[in-house]
Amino acid sequence: MFEVSNEFYYIVFGYFVLILSIGLWAGQNNKTSESHLVAGRSIGPLVGGAALAATQMSAGTFVGTMGVHYLTGASYIWFWPGLWLGWVVSALWVAPKFQQFKGGVTVPDFVEQRYNSKLGKVIAALLIIVAYTVYLIAQYVAGGIVMNTIFGIPVVWGAFITIAVTMIYTLKGGMRATAYSDFVQALIMAGCFLAAIPIVFYQAGGLNFVGSYLTELDPAITGWHYGFKDLIGFAAAFGFSMAISPYELARMYSLKSKKTVRLAIGISFILQAVVGISVAVGGMAMRSLFPVLNNPDNASSVMAINVLPPIVGALLMVAILASIMSTVSGVMIVSSSGVSHDIYGILKPNATDKEKMLLNRIAVVVLAFIPLYFALNPFDMVQFIVMAQASLVASFFFALVVFGLNWKGATRLGALSSMIGGLITVLIWLFVLDSPFDINEVIPGVIVSTILLVVVSRFTKPVPNENLKPFFKDVQ
Numbered sequence: 001m002f003e004v005s006n007e008f009y010y011i012v013f014g015y016f017v018l019i020l021s022i023g024l025w026a027g028q029n030n031k032t033s034e035s036h037l038v039a040g041r042s043i044g045p046l047v048g049g050a051a052l053a054a055t056q057m058s059a060g061t062f063v064g065t066m067g068v069h070y071l072t073g074a075s076y077i078w079f080w081p082g083l084w085l086g087w088v089v090s091a092l093w094v095a096p097k098f099q100q101f102k103g104g105v106t107v108p109d110f111v112e113q114r115y116n117s118k119l120g121k122v123i124a125a126l127l128i129i130v131a132y133t134v135y136l137i138a139q140y141v142a143g144g145i146v147m148n149t150i151f152g153i154p155v156v157w158g159a160f161i162t163i164a165v166t167m168i169y170t171l172k173g174g175m176r177a178t179a180y181s182d183f184v185q186a187l188i189m190a191g192c193f194l195a196a197i198p199i200v201f202y203q204a205g206g207l208n209f210v211g212s213y214l215t216e217l218d219p220a221i222t223g224w225h226y227g228f229k230d231l232i233g234f235a236a237a238f239g240f241s242m243a244i245s246p247y248e249l250a251r252m253y254s255l256k257s258k259k260t261v262r263l264a265i266g267i268s269f270i271l272q273a274v275v276g277i278s279v280a281v282g283g284m285a286m287r288s289l290f291p292v293l294n295n296p297d298n299a300s301s302v303m304a305i306n307v308l309p310p311i312v313g314a315l316l317m318v319a320i321l322a323s324i325m326s327t328v329s330g331v332m333i334v335s336s337s338g339v340s341h342d343i344y345g346i347l348k349p350n351a352t353d354k355e356k357m358l359l360n361r362i363a364v365v366v367l368a369f370i371p372l373y374f375a376l377n378p379f380d381m382v383q384f385i386v387m388a389q390a391s392l393v394a395s396f397f398f399a400l401v402v403f404g405l406n407w408k409g410a411t412r413l414g415a416l417s418s419m420i421g422g423l424i425t426v427l428i429w430l431f432v433l434d435s436p437f438d439i440n441e442v443i444p445g446v447i448v449s450t451i452l453l454v455v456v457s458r459f460t461k462p463v464p465n466e467n468l469k470p471f472f473k474d475v476q
């Protein structure tokens with residue numbers, strides 16, 4: 001444990017109080033399961049854009065990405081263009097149509113309506129729950145690392161505190177609480193990292209010294225640690241998944257209009273660019289100050305405690321906690337709705353709104369704690385856990401969503417084969433073939449799922465026009 005000033009405790013405690021207060025305030029207007037899940041479709045572009053950015057910038061960014069830059073240097077930054085290309089795909093061909101679909105509040109709702117398939121809805125919900133269980137493992141590991149670094153408490157208790165605070169405001173406030181708390185958290189993330197980087201470089205001896213020192217330490221740090229094939233794989237994993245990410249698409253339902261969707265995505269771009277550049281240069285500056293950290297994922301925490309002034313460092317730690325909690329809350333909303341709204345709604349079509357709300361809250365608690373068991377066991381660096389779930393999500397949802405919203409010919413059997421085929425391909429590529437040719441699993445996963453969707457759809461019964469009407473204006 002490092003020496004921690006009282007300011008750290010006061011600021012971190014104040015942050016927890018603020019976030020819990022937002023949750024309690026936002027929850028006052030949640031009278032139905034729809035208002036709980038989509039915030040009454042009332043979120044504007046500024047809050048919506050900040051929420052999109054905050055949810056995307058998870059522990060994978062502030063702990064994992066910074067750790068990778070600390071360890072490997074500058075070349076990893078080239079995954080960002082791939083991720084942003086995914087946002088462009090979403091802004092042009094996915095998100096606006098999702099926002100205009102008033103017949104659902106979840107991504108599996110879209111699957112059921114577009115493909116006329118209750119089975120598809122259940123499969124989609126189950127796949128989301130499994131993939132996001134993997135994602136939560138990364139968030140919990142990061143939360144435990146942060147709490148352990150600051151306070152010296154065991155990682156398990158650090159993860160537990162992160163879960164507990166996030167769970168309370170998510171249970172009470174739903175999507176509205178998540179959106180407004182994410183707005184605050186996104187401002188904290190971008191502002192704190194932007195302010196911290198000049199201080200870190202001053203302490204490290206300036207930009208020129210850091211560059212020359214790292215080049216002498218290992219030329220690959222300022223050059224190309226990762227090759228072209230690696231970077232294409234990273235960019236594809238994040239880009240394909242971001243275009244159709246269920247926890248981001250669920251937020252599209254909460255936005256006011258089609259115009260709001262595109263403005264919100266533009267605002268999120270700006271916030272992500274600020275953070276992406278700050279995290280990259282910050283990780284490399286930390287390598288020059290602390291060349292041999294035991295765990296690269298500790299770079300951001302050590303920077304806050306050992307390098308920055310106490311108040312700035314405390315705010316930076318709050319930003320890191322904010323990145324974790326904003327993602328955890330978004331994932332909790334999506335995963336729990338998969339149980340209460342999607343699966344239970346199919347099993348019991350006449351379920352009351354009160355029953356669904358109760359089951360949703362139970363699901364939040366249960367699904368929040370299942371990944372904790374796995375987080376306690378040794379895992380790879382946080383960023384690579386995040387990348388694994390991104391590949392899973394892209395493999396079974398990219399073709400299903402992008403083609404389904406823009407091609408009337410996609411059929412029910414085509415969708416089912418696409419989801420299952422994409423998932424099986426990724427699992428075989430990873431665990432049976434052991435990633436042949438060093439190609440990221442997302443590439444064969446998306447290719448196979450797309451081929452299956454198109455080919456099977458060509459030879460199977462088309463979807464009724466009634467199911468296509470919400471997504472295609474020319475269908476009568």
